[in-house]
Amino acid sequence: MKRTISTLAGAAVAALIAAQPVLAEETLAIGVSDALTGGAAVYGLPQANAVKLAASEINAAGGISVGGETYMLEVIAYDDKGNPTEATNAVRKLIDRDGVKYILGFCCSGATGAVASFIEYEDAVMLVGNAAERSITTREIPNLTRTRPPADYTGAAAGAFVAAKGHKRVAVLGALDVGFYASYVDAFEKELNKAGGEIVTREAFALKDRDMTPQLTKIRGLEADALLVVGYVEPAAFIYRQSVELGLDLPRYGFTSGSEEQFLRVATSEQMEGVWDLRPTELTLLSATENGIAYHENYAAAYGISPSPSSPYAYDQTYALKDALEAAGTVEDTAAVARALRELAVPDEVVMQYLPIDGKMFDRNGQAYTSNGAFQWRDGNWTFVQDLPSDPVAYSEFLSTLD
Amino acid sequence: MIEILQQIVNGIAIGGVYVLIALGLTTVFGILGIAHFAHGSVSMFGGYLTFFLVAGQGIPLVIAIPVALTAGVVLGMAIELLAYRPVRKASHINAFIVALGLTMMVEGLNLEFFGHEQVVIPTSFDRVFNIGGVTLPELRLYVILAAALLIAAMTIFVERTKTGQAIRAVAENRDAAILMGVNVRTIPLVVFAMSTALGVAAGIMVGALFAIAPGIGEGLVIKGFAVLILGGLGSIPGAIVGGIVLGITESLAAGFVSSAYKDVIAFLVMIFVLLFRPQGLLGKAS
Missing domain, CATH: 3.40.50.2300 (Response regulator)
Known part of the structure; x- marks a missing residue:
């Protein structure tokens, strides 16, 4: 009898399980x-x-x-x-x-x-x-x-930020054959010009270039009061390293979006100290x-x-x-x-x-x-310093007017 | 004036690397008539190996460098024995195809063993010297000195040793060298060993000064062949002069004309030289 009951109970449980609606x-x-x-x-x-x-x-x-x-x-x-x-x-x-x-x-x-x-x-x-x-x-x-x-949405905000720092003669060193880097610099320049500043030179490098000393030597002779670096992380890291090696004593701003690890493969933290990265407010641990x-x-x-x-x-x-x-x-x-x-x-x-x-x-x-945010390299880390002035609604309207 | 001097110093450092690459290429081409396209990839192998030893195994740089150079010697001999020797008596196109295949193979091996990431060989040479307003980073100074030392060593080897005389004899006239009792079977081995070691040295310099990454070797070998043509095919002094001229020209072009077109300007200078000296700066007119 017990055996029959347990068999029936087992069959009932099996039937119940079988009757459950199974999600595919x-x-x-x-x-x-x-x-x-x-x-x-x-x-x-x-x-x-x-x-x-x-x-x-x-x-x-x-x-x-x-x-x-x-x-x-x-x-x-x-x-x-x-x-x-x-x-x-x-x-x-x-x-x-x-x-x-x-x-x-x-x-x-x-x-x-x-x-x-x-x-x-x-x-x-x-x-x-x-x-x-x-x-x-x-x-x-x-x-x-x-x-x-x-990029130009961020470039305009970066230009206003650098102008507000009082810089009037900015030297640019960038991957300027890449469209979006060039558009960042164009938007940057417009805002800088509005504040009475100017870009004194636009020096270029290619993606695989790692020796930037000729360009930096030229910039050293132009008496610029700030350097803007736009480009991929790796060449940018070499620029920061070589600018210190050449004794280029300028505030350095950039648009690179590289992580600490990526920069430290090329440059030391001391060589990076004080560098700004003006970019969308992306992932940074401290922010x-x-x-x-x-x-x-x-x-x-x-x-x-x-x-x-x-x-x-x-x-x-x-x-x-x-x-x-x-x-x-x-x-x-x-x-x-x-x-x-x-x-x-x-x-x-x-x-x-x-x-x-x-x-x-x-x-x-x-x-x-x-x-958009201004990040600065401090003691081995990108530190979020402040938001950059950005107006997404106005930019969105502007974007809609373009072909 | 300071700026010109600074640009010249900048150019000498990179020119030294070009010279080492070109010396490797010119010995192989001058003696064996092979356009050894894989030289850039082999050079990168040397840089990667040094990085692996220093950064991965914690071996001091002063030990890692001779280990990598020795590996270069062995690799060079293996390339000659396994890749080029079987096609030595075949048409030139065979060696050309082998060179291309070898380039892809070495690139692939580099990618497989060392990954796709850009790597920089760590050094502790971070001082900067200022000489009358011209700055010279410690690492660049050592690169210039090391390049000069290697160039001198190679020149002495080729000019003053018996093996060097044999190499020159084979380059001048292979048949006559055989008649004079030169063992022409071992000469290619020596040439490839020497050439690859020089390439490895250049790879280490590039890895410490700049970076090693997939694709960097291709650019180097193109510059190496440009130096070869500028200096004169098969000419060792030509490779030395051509490399330094190309390095300084690039630097001055970037500094005083346009950084966007520095390579174009350097190659225009090369074409200009060849218009007046088709055999290159120090090549022999045929």
Whole structure:
């Protein structure tokens, strides 16, 4: 009798379990196209890592719930080397071969611009991270959004800041053949001129240049009262190091977004002391929010290295995509997801401090805005000193007037 | 005036690196007729190896450098034996293809073993000397001195030793050298060992002064060939003069004309020289 009861009870439990509605667990592949090797990998690799970190967090928290289905994210990352041709190939491979509809990453403007030129005609959504060239979000591409503000938005704020410091003769040394660096300097110069200052020389360097002593020697002879360095972290670090070696005693301002670790591979902390970085208010431990501190810890635990300041642009993309997919209620209809992105409030999990436009993370151009900040190297760390004067609403209006 | 002197000093340091690269290339080209494109990648291997020994294993720089140079000697001989010797009697195009393949292979190995990150060889040479308004960082001073020492050592080796005489004999006339009893099978080994060691030395200098990263070797080898053409193909004194001229020209061009076009200006100077001396500054007219 006992045996019969226990058998019946077992059967009943089994029946109950079988009768439970089981949520189907699907996999949603998302793509990353970024510079994983080469000169731009200092930005691209941390971005790819950031997407993977966000995806693993989302999966650990139960995935993305869309239309009654639960999706786990799978990240497929390709190396575009920051090169337009490679990026085009990488994205084509993601769309055509891997069947990916959501593509993230994009640290570099040249590569991003190449993909942006055709993405509108694809059944896909493109989420741009660190690439700062303004024209990426002036083309009214409905299925493209960008988390990083354009370079000239920051350049204008930087120019006003440097002018307020009383500098009248600023020498520029930068990667001026790169469009967004040149636009940063143009916007900087406008603000400097308004205050009666001028740029006394625009010296250039290429991505692979490491010997900047000829340019710095020239600047030393021009009696400039400040130096502005715009360019990738590695050449910029050499400029800071070599400026000290040449005895160039000038206040040094920059636009580089490099982490402490990245600079210290090239220059000593003493050589970096006092350098300013005038950039979007990106991740810096001393200025980070709770999310930022958690991101820093989780990233360091996962990859054994501190995240670069700009890497959260990609981390934030992933959470923006998650919220947009859930709001749209579909993973198939990319147009609906793209529309949901435009209507999205800033997700709770993001690391950067976004300034919403009409309560939304992205403006009608698909552009997000952060505040801009002045960071100074003090005793081995980038220290947040103050916000730079920035007006995202006015800039968003201006952006809408451009073709 | 101070600025001109400063630019010249800046140019001599980078010119010294160009000379070492070009010397390696010119000995291989002058004696074996091989355009050894992999020289830049091999040079980067030397820089990476030194970085690995110093930063990864905590070995002092003064020990790491001879270890890397020795590794360069062995690598050079291996390249000659395994890559170029099998095609020595074949058409020149075969050696050309081998050189290209070898470049990709060494680049790939560097990437595999040392990663894609830019690395800088750590040194403790951070003093800066000021001589009459011209500043000279300690590290640059040592690079200039080391380059001068290596150039002198190589010149003495080629000019004053029996092996050096044999190398020159093979370069002048291979058949006559055979008739005079020169062992022409070992000469290429010696040449590649010497050439690769010089390349490794240049890689260490680049790694300490600037940085080593994938792709840097390609730029170096292009500059090395430019120096070769400027100085005169196969000419050792030409490589020395050409390297220094290119370094100083780049520096002066960046300082007084335009930093954006410093490479263009340096190459324009090279073309200008070749218009009047097609054999290069110190090359022999054919």
